[in-house]
Amino acid sequence: MTDAAADPPPEAVRPASASGAGRRADRPLPGGRTDTWRHPLTVRITHWINVVAVVVLLMSGLNILAAHPHLYWGLSSTFADPWLSTPTVPNWLLIPQGRNLAEARKWHFLFAWIFVANGLVYLIWALVSGRLRRRLAPSGRDLRGFWPAVREHARFHFPTDDRARTYNVIQKLTYLAMVLAVLPMMLITGLSMSPGFNAIGGVLLEIMGGRQSARTLHFISAGLIVGFIVVHVGLVIWTGFFNNMRAMITGWFTIQPPGSTAGPKLRRRPPADGAGS
Amino acid sequence: MxxxxxxxxxxxxxxxxxxxxxxxxxxxxxxxxxxxxxxxxxxxxxxxIPRDALAPTYSRAEISPDFRANGSIDPAASDYRALKADGFAGYRLVLDGLVERPLSLSLAELRTRPAQTQITKHDCVEGWTSIGEWTGVRLETLLDEAGLKPEARYIVFHCFDALDQREDGERYYESIDLIDARHPQTILAWDMNGETLPVPHGAPLRLRVERQLGYKHAKYIRRIEAVESFAHIGRGKGGYWEDRGYEWYAGI
Structure with a gap:
């Protein structure tokens, strides 16, 4: 899909290659910075719909969990011996506000439809357009650079120059895991809790190890999503909140001059300064 | 379209x-x-989901030793108490409404009908699951015996229990459509785990409608009524919990 409405003047547009539909040329900015085209319209729209859907699903899901805040493994509940009992969740985290199983279920299922429809649009588009392969699939070189990337991340060191044009290997693997494993897992485990769906999806129920295992896996997957959101939003802020938000709203992302990084630059001092250390 | x-x-x-x-x-x-x-x-x-797709069944070893009794567990209504005191000897299941031949059957008469046994899971809307073995007669058998009139669209279950335990309290009720009423696993159960259905689980007779959540499985059934619409019953949403915001079709 191309974004005709936001097209820059024709001379700025590179001829679209077969795999690069919607690709735009860089726009030079003052001070050695460059605007680069990062998020096509489909990504931006599905991203924000997904934000709304996932937040409503998490908050209504917490309300549903509150009706029986105990988790078990296996076919049925072992009431005297739950695997995990979750603490009471404050009201402001619940949809609707205050415990209400009937209403929470309606919110949950309505936004589950939106989540699934939106997710399918994204996945099909990402596969067909080749974006999944181009931007998210890690190359062999990416994978060999995994441990150095981990070390860079551990030092809260993130390049904001040309190296930020493509996702780093940890980003690629995390995004892939989210869109191909964790988010689909929510749907599969959710459906496996449905006695109606069990009548046709009995095999799936067996793979999960029973309805109570499916429910616990649903909760664990939701926990992984919360963990992702915390790290994701944290890094969005750390690596340039306005630039990142602008990219996910307008599509354009600003590349800083060579050598720029987000994060502490203390350890970048040349050794000559630090004699004796 | x-x-x-x-x-x-x-x-x-x-x-x-x-x-x-x-x-x-x-x-x-x-x-x-x-x-x-x-x-x-x-x-x-x-x-x-095909009409006759079956809910998964389990083995005896998988039966829950701690099957939870939820909702009413010992109805206080005087008519129920009188029947219970007498071991339900005076109980009669009434099946009427839009049928050709209304039925009134004692438990002994019910037990002469062909029975089936199934071990299934009970999925509560709250999220928990228990597995139990149920024995009873297929609802379809009784519906055919009574002869449904063509305009009958729903089967309503009127129960003895009021959740507030008051004599004039709103009695529990439920309804299902004919697809679920005629489903091969939809039974009126009088035995649980090989023994007479205990009071906490709905004695003397309860519904099993295996592809839906627990609140559809009406306990303490007093009367079964075939209707064209349930708009005039209770608050019109087709069941006690449906009247309080829960889904009428409780397949998820």
């Missing part, structure tokens, strides 16, 4: 409700969206 209209309608209403986040008007909109979502969910299940 109709389904596509539903889908776009549900999405449009949902998005509208998200955009205008507060205020009375948007609340009403979002309520409408949630109702449409419920309709979509019900239709999708009816579309995807």
């Amino acid at each position: 109709n389904r596509r209209r539903w889908l776009t309608g549900a999405l449009a209403t949902a998005m509208a409700s998200v955009v205008s986040a507060c205020g009375e008007a948007s609340w009403r909109l979002s309520e409408q969206a949630r109702r449409m979502g419920e309709g979509l969910t019900r239709r999708a299940q009816r579309l995807l």
